[in-house]
Amino acid sequence: MKDKKVKVVRDSFTIPKTELLQIGEMKKRALTLGVGVKKSELIRAGLSALSGMTDAAFKKALASVPTIKTGRPAKD
Template sequence: MKAQGANVAKALAVKSQNAAPSQNAKPVDPAKAKKATTGRQDPAQKKAPEPAIKDKKVKVVRDSFTIPKNEFAQLGDMKKKALSLGLDIKKSELIRAGLMLLNAASDVAFKKALAAVPTLKTGRPGKN
């Protein structure tokens, strides 16, 4: 009996493999089927090689700092200026761009820029 049950199971498996494709199955393009059987790819369809080394995600740091209202307002003005130039930019991106400019500046220009920034009292501003 067990052998007969196994034969029935095999027959059902073979029958399901040979059954007509379901209604949801997509028709196969004969050209694509031929390419799949030949093992060759069309040169135009070759994928670009993936880079060997993937860029690692840069870790971000969240920090808070004190800035005078007029300088904070300048960030808004610069965002508007960027929008008029067709660039959608965030405040943090503006600050990072400023850091890049300072980093690229000569020692004399860097020292001059730092001297122009007034020192502020650190900590959170009082509630007024």
């Protein structure tokens, strides 16, 4: 029996520049470990890590992320 393909969707979101730079640093870190990874794979790994947390740890992780204004940033 053939495995059913997982449907993928495209999305966009607003992220602070410092956190976007962290993604770049994590990609470099993965490369030093011999693992090439894409941004979307890092985000999915983060989701996997979050889903495995206890409620208390999950709540603490959410509290550590500041709320930002959504939407497109203003042009400089």
